[in-house]
Amino acid sequence: MANHNENILIGETVEKISADGELCGVYEECRFVSCDFSGANFSGITFRDCVFETCDLSNANFSGVALQDVVFKESRLLGIDFTVCRPILIEFSFERSILSYTRFSGMNLKNTRFTECVIVGADFTDAKLERADFSKTKLEDSLFDGADLKKSDFREASGYKINPWVSQIRGAKFSYPEVLSMLEPFGIEIS
Structure with missing residues (x-):
C-alpha cells in the first residue's frame, strides 16, 4: 500500500x-x-x-x-491501544484472534464479538460491553472492573475474573464451572 x-x-x-x-x-x-x-x-x-x-x-x-x-x-x-481510535461509529469484531495486552478501557463496545479468542492481560476497565460476545474465549489476567457486562455471553469462556461488586452482570450468560471464579471476592471456600 x-x-x-x-x-x-x-x-x-x-x-x-x-x-x-x-x-x-x-x-x-x-x-x-x-x-x-x-x-x-x-x-x-x-x-x-x-x-x-x-x-x-x-x-x-x-x-x-x-x-x-x-x-x-x-x-x-x-x-494495541484501541482507546486512541476515533470513537464515532466504531464497530469491530474479533474471531479466533489473539488480543493479548490490548486496551479497551472506557470504550463503548456494545454488541462487540470476541469469539473463540485468546485475550491475556487486556484492560476492559469501565468499558460498556452490554451484549458483548466472549463465548469460547480465554480471558486470563484481563481486567473488567467497572465494566457494564449486562446480557453479555461468557458461555464456554475461561480464565475470567469478574468482580460482581464492581461490574454490572445482570442477564449475562456464564458456564459452569468457570462461573465459580466470580465467588473469589467473597473469600468463601467451595468443596
Missing part, C-alpha cells in the same frame, strides 16, 4: 504484504490476507467494511483510526 496524501482503496484484496513506514488513506470493503502490519503506523486511516484475515497487527499505532464494521479473523493484535 503506497503512502499518498489521500489514498483511497475500494473493494480490493491485499495479500502477503508488510507495512514499511506510514500508511494513510481510506480503505473500503477491502480484505487484507496474511499481511504483516506489526509495528505499522495506521494514524488517521479509515477502515470501512474491511476484513483482516491471518494478519499480524501487533504493536501497530491506531491513533485516530476509524474502524467502521471491521472484522479481524485469526489475526494477532498484541499490545
Whole structure:
C-alpha cells in the first residue's frame, strides 16, 4: 500500500504484504490476507467494511483510526491501544484472534464479538460491553472492573475474573464451572 496524501482503496484484496513506514488513506470493503502490519503506523486511516484475515497487527499505532464494521479473523493484535481510535461509529469484531495486552478501557463496545479468542492481560476497565460476545474465549489476567457486562455471553469462556461488586452482570450468560471464579471476592471456600 503506497503512502499518498489521500489514498483511497475500494473493494480490493491485499495479500502477503508488510507495512514499511506510514500508511494513510481510506480503505473500503477491502480484505487484507496474511499481511504483516506489526509495528505499522495506521494514524488517521479509515477502515470501512474491511476484513483482516491471518494478519499480524501487533504493536501497530491506531491513533485516530476509524474502524467502521471491521472484522479481524485469526489475526494477532498484541499490545494495541484501541482507546486512541476515533470513537464515532466504531464497530469491530474479533474471531479466533489473539488480543493479548490490548486496551479497551472506557470504550463503548456494545454488541462487540470476541469469539473463540485468546485475550491475556487486556484492560476492559469501565468499558460498556452490554451484549458483548466472549463465548469460547480465554480471558486470563484481563481486567473488567467497572465494566457494564449486562446480557453479555461468557458461555464456554475461561480464565475470567469478574468482580460482581464492581461490574454490572445482570442477564449475562456464564458456564459452569468457570462461573465459580466470580465467588473469589467473597473469600468463601467451595468443596
